[in-house]
Amino acid sequence: DARVTQTPRHKVTEMGQEVTMRCQPILGHNTVFWYRQTMMQGLELLAYFRNRAPLDDSGMPKDRFSAEMPDATLATLKIQPSEPRDSAVYFCASGPPRVSYEQYFGPGTRLTVT
Amino acid sequence: AQKVTQAQTEISVVEKEDVTLDCVYETRDTTYYLFWYKQPPSGELVFLIRRNSFDEQNEISGRYSWNFQKSTSSFNFTITASQVVDSAVYFCALSEGQGGSEKLVFGKGTKLTVNP
Numbered sequence: 001d002a003r004v005t006q007t008p009r010h011k012v013t014e015m016g017q018e019v020t021m022r023c024q025p026i027l028g029h030n031t032v033f034w035y036r037q038t039m040m041q042g043l044e045l046l047a048y049f050r051n052r053a054p055l056d057d058s059g060m061p062k063d064r065f066s067a068e069m070p071d072a073t074l075a076t077l078k079i080q081p082s083e084p085r086d087s088a089v090y091f092c093a094s095g096p097p098r099v100s101y102e103q104y105f106g107p108g109t110r111l112t113v114t
Numbered sequence: 115a116q117k118v119t120q121a122q123t124e125i126s127v128v129e130k131e132d133v134t135l136d137c138v139y140e141t142r143d144t145t146y147y148l149f150w151y152k153q154p155p156s157g158e159l160v161f162l163i164r165r166n167s168f169d170e171q172n173e174i175s176g177r178y179s180w181n182f183q184k185s186t187s188s189f190n191f192t193i194t195a196s197q198v199v200d201s202a203v204y205f206c207a208l209s210e211g212q213g214g215s216e217k218l219v220f221g222k223g224t225k226l227t228v229n230p
Contacts, residue, residue: 033217043205043220056217091159103218105151105159 002026004106006092012112018080021109023092024073031095032075033103034060034067038088046090049075082113116141118208120221127196128229135191135224137206143167148182148189149207149218159205165189196228 005024013019025032033048047057052069060067064086066078079086089110093103117140127133139148150162163173165182173180177194193200203225207218 035218042222043218045217045219048217089157093159102161102164104161107158110157 002104004092004094004104006090006106006109008109009107010110010112012114013082014114015083016081017113018078019082019086019111019113021077021090021092021111023075023077023094023106025075025092025094026096026104027073028096029094029104030072030097031103032069033091033093033095034075034077035091035093035105036088037091037108043091046077079111082111084113087111087113116208116210116219118206118219118221120204120206120224122224123222124225124227126227126229129198130195131228132192132194133196133226133228135193135204135206135226137189137191137221139187139189139206139208141187141208141210143210145210147209149209150180150189150191151205151207151220152202153205153223154202162191162204193226196226198228198230201226201228 004026007022031050034046035043036046037043044059046060047067048055049069064079069075089108091108092106095103119138121136146167148165152160152162163180170182179192181190203223205223206221209216209218
């Protein structure tokens with residue numbers, strides 16, 4: 001049963017620290033998404049990649065957030081420096097190359113910045 | 115611009131009642147996809163259904179059914195004979211375009227509580 005994996009599942013850090021979240025998409029999926037979920041904003045897209053190339057990162061605060069895909073099996077989302085308002089659940093999702101639009105979500109990383 | 119509205123923030127029902135979750139969307143594209151996801155208390159997002167803009171047939175899967183009406187830009191979700199395990203937050207989402215997986219725009223979600 002193929003799944004998207006995310007690490008860490010929980011992260012507590014102090015304001016100003018760097019945070020790195022990792023995502024392993026389902027093998028064979030060529031599109032990777034990063035979403036953030038907060039009580040106030042709900043689920044919002046931060047960035048997404050196709051074939052490792054960034055397609056849209058307009059939802060991401062550029063001054064502190066960065067997203068990369070070093071290879072087809074790993075996507076990373078970094079926050080530097082982190083702020084309390086970054087506290088949220090960060091979901092990674094992956095989608096297959098066929099025209100199906102089904103996105104499969106990972107379990108999420110719950111980030112708390114104190 | 116794309117927009118998804120789930121007007122019902124919270125719904126509470128008693129087990130075995132039927133419940134309908136409303137979803138209204140806005141898009142200027144003629145080709146789009148609509149989705150429902152379930153988020154149980156454990157937090158993961160579970161895919162339930164995808165419909166494309168050219169297929170207005172209603173769909174039934176067990177106790178779940180979906181009613182897609184382009185004329186009213188709605189894609190409503192009905193759970194028949196609800197069960198406690200149906201308690202979750204349900205999200206409606208919209209995706210535009212062709213060519214592979216594209217970004218989803220989510221509604222704010224409807225929290226469903228099914229009481230025994």
